[in-house]
Amino acid sequence: MRIIVTGGCGFIGSALVLHLVEDLGHEVTTLDALTYAANPISLRPLEGNPRHRFVQADICDAQAVEEAFAAARPQAVMHLAAESHVDRSITGPGAFIRTNVVGTQVMLEAARRHWSSLEGAEREAFRFLHVSTDEVYGSLPPGGFFTEASRYDPRSPYSASKAGSDHLARAWHETYGLPVLVTNCSNNYGPRHFPEKLIPLMILNALEGKPLPVYGDGLNERDWIHVEDHASGLVAVLERGRVGETYLLGGRSVRNNLAVVKAxxxxxxxxxxxxxxxxxxxxxxxDRPGHDRRYAIDPSKAEAEVGYRPSRSFEQALEDTVRWYLDNESWWRPIREGRYSGERLGLGSAKAG
Known part of the structure; x- marks a missing residue:
């Protein structure tokens, strides 16, 4: 397949692009603005691979997005580009509204125009997969689980902006017939995770003998999914999901933050x-303002309908993640020291906008 992946230099996006190209042999155009959390080094294994093309472009730039669609002629779009750090959304919500809401609208419109130009089997097979988060559902009571029927109740500018993008994706399906699929995932962990997030921050602080800061009492619960399990789940939904449906992807690994840090x-x-x-x-x-107490996902629908299964044990995969950071200082050290520059480390394949 020919696939456009937005946000492909980010944490989840890079795992997905590597899986699509190296493991499955698809042709991928990576669309990424190379903002602070994107690291082109993550896609360095694809340098020179004819099945991968990198385009530096902002998803809010309609002309750049249109040019990317014209060049790629995609059979599917996997839309992951987003501002995603809750703390940053509290101090600067505007960027989250722009990227997560406006950028999604631009992507949906470009996909709709492209899809409308297709005919026959090619039009029938086209898919737009919108990737979201469980945070749109708000906070759960003790022992509760999110399902596809859970009510939206976002509590932060980040989750509210992602909720808005989810509603747009579904509206483009209902209004225009665009073949949309939506996924909501739990907390990801694994290699190439930007160091502001909980697990990589704790790993690098521990490595340097610095304090390990835990919000509040540390008993906020999250469901953890390994990023490579998530990438496999996204492909399963793309290939076998029913158009217009939502699928929740979780790791069946609920842990509170303090337990994660102690592990x-x-x-x-x-x-x-x-x-x-x-x-x-x-x-x-x-504690962080508006800090939701519990997120946990029931992935039964994805398991039953598309064959999704998390394959990794949390404790072993967590230790493997620690090993990755110990063995890959060249990836995280420039970020940690503030020397990272997307321009300087760019892939150099193409630039739009």
Missing amino acids: LCAAFDRLRPEHAPHERLITFVA
């Missing part, structure tokens, strides 16, 4: 015993 400390105690015990670095800090 990371235990992994460091095994891998770097000279600095043990790492739990001494845990520091409790003032």
